[in-house]
Each structure stands twice: as structure tokens, then as C-alpha cells.
Amino acid sequence: MREFGLIGQSLGHSFSQTYFQQKFHTLGIEGCSYDLFELPSITHFTDLLGRRPALAGLNVTIPYKEQIWPYLDEVAPSAARVGAVNVVEFAADGRRIGHNTDYIGFRESVRGFYPTRGEAAGALVLGSGGASKAVEAALRELGIRHWLVSRNPLGRGLTYDDLTPAILDAHPLIINCTPLGTAPNVHECPPVPYDSLTAEHYLFDLIYNPSETLFMEKGRAVGAQTKNGFEMLCIQAEAAWEIWNQ
Structure with missing residues (x-):
């Protein structure tokens, strides 16, 4: 199972989970899930990684698009250009790489x-x-x-x-x-x-x-x-x- 999700402080408004679940269903993509992870503070990010070792990618929303930086191994040019991260890639070698697709x-x-x-x-x-x-x-x-x-x-x-x-x-x-x-x-x-x-x-x-x-x-x-x-x-x-x- 490849797990994906969204981290933020309050996610009741988000359509991201619905979007990806519909994508998985429509395209017949099996073995993937997408969950919402409400974190009271960015310091709980490490705990999330420990609980979900199968995480393969994350979206990031308010207020953690800038606070996530210390928890990354590197940032892609898109995130460096913007100064904020809304996508975390979990590379095959274990690196966490921040991107910006916003x-x-x-x-x-x-x-x-x-x-x-x-x-x-x-x-x-x-x-x-x-x-x-x-x-x-x-x-x-x-x-x-x-x-x-x-x-x-x-x-x-x-x-x-x-x-x-x-x-x-x-x-x-x-x-x-x-x-x-x-x-x-x-x-x-x-x-x-x-x-x-x-x-x-x-x-x-x-x-x-x-x-x-x-x-x-x-x-x-x-x-x-x-x-x-x-x-x-x-x-x-x-x-x-x-x-x-x-």
C-alpha cells in the first residue's frame, strides 16, 4: 500500500482527499490511499512519519508551508523559487524533498x-x-x-x-x-x-x-x-x- 495525504492544522474544508480518492477509483489505481492528517503543530510531523512508514507523498497546507522546511532533506527549485513547500516527495533513497506546485x-x-x-x-x-x-x-x-x-x-x-x-x-x-x-x-x-x-x-x-x-x-x-x-x-x-x- 502506498499512502498519500495532506498535512495542515484544520482540514475540514479540504477537497484533496475526495479528489485523489476519485482519481484512484476512476483510473483503477489500486494499492493507494489518501488521508487527511491534522497536526496541532509542525512538531508532530515526526510522530506522523513514525506512525505511517508507508507514506509515499504529502501535500502541505496552512500553516505549515514554510514551517515544514527544517524537516526536509532538500528543496526542489520550485520551492526554492517560491519560498514555500506544498508537496513533499519521499525519494527512494529516503530523502524528503520539498516542492511547490501551487x-x-x-x-x-x-x-x-x-x-x-x-x-x-x-x-x-x-x-x-x-x-x-x-x-x-x-x-x-x-x-x-x-x-x-x-x-x-x-x-x-x-x-x-x-x-x-x-x-x-x-x-x-x-x-x-x-x-x-x-x-x-x-x-x-x-x-x-x-x-x-x-x-x-x-x-x-x-x-x-x-x-x-x-x-x-x-x-x-x-x-x-x-x-x-x-x-x-x-x-x-x-x-x-x-x-x-x-
Whole structure:
């Protein structure tokens, strides 16, 4: 039996187990399982490895995409480029190798969603965690200038209080990389001045449960284009499967 799974702190919102179980069933892949492993802290990762010696690959989600690094033997170029890990490969020689497929998933998903390029292609990245790092890496590859937005006034980007109508007008693409709005807390959303959004904006939410977050709903109310993170999930999951089976 080859075991795969997802580690994170709270996984009730995740579709990863359903995705892979359906994949195994549809393709007739036998001898594989996919489980959810909620860890109260990353220090429990070693205990998990001891309990599950058949682990062949892991996905990593909030808040461990950066905290997992000390438990790895090396990181692949994708993770080094992003600065965060969302896939752990268990190599045949026993090495644990960190990869990042989030940026691949976002890059390919946003490429078909946001058509603007060049000087007008500004983006605002909401949040400063591991997911936002993957998004920034993808935006750099796509040549889309961007600002990071967080609550931290001492951070390297903007705060939500800095989001004037002029700033929003110059950055039509807005990406929610925070967990705000994830089920069951569906009544939360990033504190963006939504009344300054227009039909020219594109709101991309990395959250996929619920399928329409309050962030997306508020954008749709003014005519903005919206997209959730389900396609990104599928693309990054397939990229992870390739890594585990290379």
C-alpha cells in the first residue's frame, strides 16, 4: 500500500482527499490511499512519519508551508523559487524533498482568467503567507506587476488602509491568498474597499470551499469577473501526482 495525504492544522474544508480518492477509483489505481492528517503543530510531523512508514507523498497546507522546511532533506527549485513547500516527495533513497506546485496551479489557472498584459496588468496579492509567495512567483513569470497587501504596517507591501480608489484602479487583478471566507467561516472576507471596485476588476480567490466566497460575491455584485481556486487545486494536485510517480 502506498499512502498519500495532506498535512495542515484544520482540514475540514479540504477537497484533496475526495479528489485523489476519485482519481484512484476512476483510473483503477489500486494499492493507494489518501488521508487527511491534522497536526496541532509542525512538531508532530515526526510522530506522523513514525506512525505511517508507508507514506509515499504529502501535500502541505496552512500553516505549515514554510514551517515544514527544517524537516526536509532538500528543496526542489520550485520551492526554492517560491519560498514555500506544498508537496513533499519521499525519494527512494529516503530523502524528503520539498516542492511547490501551487505556483504552477495558480499560473495556469490565472492565465486563462486574466487576459490583461503589459502596463495595465497590475495585481494586488492579499495575504503574506506561503500561498501568497506562490502567487507572487507565478505573477513574476507572467510579467504582471503586483503589490503585496497585508494588515502589517511594517510589512514589505501595502496595508488595506492604503487601498485607495486610484490604487485599485491601477491593479485590476486582486487575488485573495488569505484563509478569510473558508468554510465554515463563510461570512468573513478581506477588508478591501469593495465600493471602489468596478466591472473592470478580476477577483481570484484561492479558496474553493465555498465555491463562491463573500470576497467573490462582493466583486460579482459590481460586475467584476470572479474565479475560485478549484481549478488551481486540480492543476497543482496533478503536478504533485507526477512528482510522486516520477
